[in-house]
Amino acid sequence: MENDDNKTRTTVRIQGQTYNVVSEEQAAHVKTVAKYIDDKMDELKKRNPYLDTTKLSVLTALNIADDYLKLKRDIEGE
Template sequence: MQGDGKNRLTVDIYGQQYRLSGKASVNHIRTVAGFVDDKMNEIANGNHRLDTAKIAVLTAVNIADEYYRLRQEYEELLKILQEDAKEKS
């Protein structure tokens, strides 16, 4: 960790080196970068004619879709828990 409280490291995503920094742990940053790399490779393997930019955009769209689906599930579960807590009180 540097004096500014940020961790810095170099990661490989889809064959490119990126210097990342953030307040998250080095392990977390590596895990997230690995997730993106895996998703890009998954999309590239299914679409051999796509260039890197299109693979990156499709990866972003897929990750955003997963995020919004999980957020919706979370909000629905939270609502159920809140209703359950009201019934018990």
Template sequence: MHEQAKKVTVDIFGQQYHIRGDVSSNYIRMIASTVDDQMKRLASANPRLDSLQLAVLTAVNFADQYEQLKREYDDLLNQMERLKRHSKLPIEQGVREEST
């Protein structure tokens, strides 16, 4: 069953936004708060940037974090797959392969 979208008003960097989503209102507020905090941190470190520049820099930082986490996730999946393959080998064979 498709849940009705929730509409939440949030404040990000001094601007109010009406955000609609299929997730909880608290989740939307948490995400907005994370964006607001990041923009404020960047603004204090880069006082000459306007709000659009700060928004773009924030988006670039979040995209970088996403790509790093995706890479780490893929690495973990690969490690799990290797462990799964090794667990199917007889114990002696797995030990011999590890020592080479």
């Protein structure tokens, strides 16, 4: 559903929780991002089954940020 600000509200599920995301991106893109995050969290949870949700979320963010910064460095040729 689109509003006057050209933003789309998309409902996604990550780790069994529902989130309503408001974004200028298309719903398909938001769902792809959410699935990527959910998959990364599943991957980490399999290796560390006793992590609580907060720690799992922080570790997932650290892993994604690490991947991003390595790719950015490679692209920029540093």
